[in-house]
Amino acid sequence: MDVREALSVISKEDLEILYALEKYSNRYEFVPLEVLEKSTRLPLHVLERSLYKLNSLKIIKRQSASFLGYRLTIVAYDVLAIVSLMKKGYLDKLGEKLGVGKESDVYLGITPSGKEVAVKFHRVGRTSFRHVARHRSYKLESSWLLQSKVSAQREFAALRELSSVGAKVPEPIARSRHVVVTELIKGAVELSEKPPLKDPLKAFQDVIETIDKAYNEVGIVHGDLSEYNVIVNPETSEAYVIDWPQYVERDHPRAKELLRRDVDYVVKFFRKTYSIPVETEEVYEAIVKR
Ligand code: ATP
Ligand code: MN
Ligand code: MN
Ligand code: MN
Incomplete structure (x- = not known):
């Protein structure tokens, strides 16, 4: 069951239960039935029918060992986020x-x-x-x-x-x-697909400018940059850097090492794929000395 299927089968009562399970998830590993009853104020037969359905669809998980209780699964968390x-x-x-x-x-x-x-x-x-x-x-x-x-x-x-x-x-x-x-970056493909570009130098400069702005103006280093985390529009040769959660702050002990590696992957890819004559060291130095 993925989030789209889950969304298509969730009723208002089901959703009330998911909210209650989320609310009590700090206090209970499995939220007891009585707590759900009080919290949702649903009639017991409605509550039980919903719980049965959600459990069979693996949107929630039941434990019946010491007491009857329920918890969210990842797809339930997906549903809560999308509904919100x-x-x-x-x-x-x-x-x-x-x-x-x-x-x-x-x-x-x-x-x-x-x-x-x-x-x-x-x-x-x-x-x-x-x-x-x-x-x-x-x-x-x-x-x-x-x-x-x-x-x-x-x-x-x-x-x-x-x-x-x-x-x-x-x-x-x-x-x-x-x-x-x-x-949504429209018409963009991963740079790793090596699309023919009208102006590969423009795409390269877009990526380097983003690395530079990140480092010098925001104070962060991407840390996982490669042709897989750049998407490019082949029509306009505009390039975007995506996938930032692992960024590190500029004062992180490994920041410069990661910056150099990010630059190196990008430089090597553009040199090999689009024959752009650039060297890692000069690009790296230009960024850290700005
Ligand atoms: P990784 O496996 O590198 O860790 P990831 O799971 O962190 O990847 P992203 O790299 O952020 O995820 O995105 C995965 C893919 O989804 C991208 O390669 C791209 O094809 C597509 N994508 C992500 N964000 C966008 C966007 N804003 N516009 C268009 N496509 C996107
Ligand atoms: Mn990927
Ligand atoms: Mn990625
Ligand atoms: Mn990633």
Whole structure:
């Protein structure tokens, strides 16, 4: 069950239960039935029917060992985030999946005015999560939920500062929980696909200018830059740097090492793929000496 399917089967009562489970998730590993009854004020038969449905669909998880209790799963957390973004008017619909990263799912979103946006679900630790899926423990899952939220918060904050200095990144629009909504870069493809570019030097300069602004004007280093985290519009040769949650502050002990590595990957890629005659050292020095 993914978030779009879940959204299509969730009723108002189901949603009330998800809110209650989230509200009490700090206090209980599994929220007892009595607590849900008091908190949602739903008639017991309605509550039980909803719980049964949500549990069969694996949107929530039941434990019946010592007492009957329930908790959220990741797809429930996805639903809560999307419903919140919809209520606040940032989203009307969730469309097709645009990309799957190691640590995210990116969907197309449609706003109430019909504009297309990008909706990124942060999924920290997903690879290790799959690995242990059979014995997934609550402690691990809840810490991953928290880390995914922190990751979204970091990316949203970085994008806001980068946008405000005019860096070429997707403009941030809204965040809820572990989900970030940004401007959709239309017609863009990953630079790793090596699209033919009319003006590859322009794309290169866009990326370097963003690294420079990030370092000198915002005070951060991307830290995971490569052709996989640059998207480029082949028509205009405009390039955008995406995927910022792992950024480090300029005064981090490894900042300069990461900056040099980011520059090196970009320089090497443009040299090899688009025959742009540039050297890592001169580009790096120009940034740190600005
Ligand atoms: P990684 O595997 O590198 O960690 P990730 O999971 O952190 O990736 P992103 O790199 O942010 O996720 O995004 C994954 C893919 O989704 C991108 O390569 C791109 O194709 C697409 N994408 C992300 N944001 C946008 C956007 N604003 N506009 C258009 N496409 C986007
Ligand atoms: Mn990727
Ligand atoms: Mn990425
Ligand atoms: Mn990433």
